[in-house]
Amino acid sequence: MQFALGIDLGGTSTKLALIDAAGHIVARSSFSTSDRTDEHDFFRFLFEGIDGLLAGQDVQLVGIGAGAPSVNEQQGTIENAANLPFSPKVEFVKTVQERYGLPVHLVKDSNASSLGEWHFGAAKGMTNFLLLTLGTGLGCGIVANGRLLGGEFGHGGEAGHICVQPGGRACGCGRFGCLETYVSATGLKRTVFELMSNSLIASPLRSESYDGMTARHIFEAAQSGDELALLAFGKTGEILGRAVADMAAWFEPEAVVMSGGLAMAGDLLFVPTVDSMERHALAFHKGKIKVLPSTLGENDAALLGAAALVWKQ
């Protein structure tokens, strides 16, 4: 039977899966990326992982697709990846192609997730949508006019670094007020600390350190009705909703799909986001733009999108 191999190369771990043309994952494995010493070590584990998946199966491999950070899509390389133990320029496509003699496709991780949702998930059949991945930061992939929006140099769709508050929170990118400093797992925590600073609202969250607190703590506090945690989700949704209204002004998507750990908070995030989006939207966008949860989950979206690169080309 025919399969594509999907690779989701992340800073912590690399996930592999055999996927059929309908988007079913029939086998999967993973290994630690952060424990690798360099790209040679990485490719050794990658090839072992692939060979392992192929070994036990009656498999005809059609091609290999991968999503990764810091990708140069035109060159098929991974360049200057801050969170990978790699040399400045790694020939990913060439190296994998030489080993397997098959078509190999490589896209940015955020684009892989968008392709996954587009072909197999919440955005199936859409011509215009955005996928926001709300994790430690905020990733984004955009489909406009039925095509991935790549930009002139392959760095388009950097929604995490749109300025939503001039002179606002310091961002890891060196600037201030970027969307991901408010809307991400880290942004939610920063909002909790801002609220602890500005308000007198009692909360068990006040007994945790900044370094010790996670989005999960805040989620659990909110679920048990903690006022401070609920306010933090409300403020996060307020800013995200305003940003989604701006996304509508720019792209007028059919939907904005939300994925990643923070999006798992469900109504806690979606309700204030949609409320804020509707208040901030232009008149002709009110009631028109859908805000949808990912139907694939963060991990599988990237794997399925990587496979879609094989099946849809």
Place this chain on the structure above:
Amino acid sequence: MQFALGIDLGGTSTKLALIDAAGHIVARSSFSTSDRTDEHDFFRFLFEGIDGLLAGQDVQLVGIGAGAPSVNEQQGTIENAANLPFSPKVEFVKTVQERYGLPVHLVKDSNASSLGEWHFGAAKGMTNFLLLTLGTGLGCGIVANGRLLGGEFGHGGEAGHICVQPGGRACGCGRFGCLETYVSATGLKRTVFELMSNSLIASPLRSESYDGMTARHIFEAAQSGDELALLAFGKTGEILGRAVADMAAWFEPEAVVMSGGLAMAGDLLFVPTVDSMERHALAFHKGKIKVLPSTLGENDAALLGAAALVWKQ
């Protein structure tokens, strides 16, 4: 000889031109739009104008293209146009087609200008660019992946209504802090009045009323070295440059082309805009995004874009 007829339908006047395939305007005329009583009166003047242009020439008309406000591009209609003396729904394409028996194309005015700059002007040959028209408001047309970005319902690219200052200036759209409340002829004036309010800087502009002041007054004051006027241009460029950095984060265009009355201020606006864009740009966009003046001028861009609809289809 073969010509296209371009129409630039504006709230004040409607401009017509005969244009050859190289983008040369060989004849033009215009009539008042605001003096028309209804669409029937408008079409009477339009047909007279077209017939007049055709009469004296050895012309083979290939097709008719038009740019107008409030266009439904899919339907070929003009709908609920606030600034036109029209019924709620005007069958523009059908009516003109019936009269001349030729292909008729109709797009939004901002898209017509983008097409003009794309085929004949500052953005010639580009795959990714934005055109900003800085007049009373801020209009925008976007080409991404080599195609006009239309959005799901034909209202994409509303750059004038991106929020650049949460809770900022009231906008005609009913919201607050929209880009065009800062970056437009009106926005520049509002900035002058903010500076007169907040500072003690002496200026001849202080002797003019809000209703009496125009962007031209401020431009002339700035040219003669007036500190307040220069500060107003500087602040306008600061906000525009930050917005252009965000446009780069979203679209990563090769260039942002600026047209319209305010863009005629030249260095007074472009220098602080580029300075601010470079400070606010993401690291991989610094030094990469061009900010260019229109080479066609506001009026001819729309006319030439309307003609491009004929020549490029």
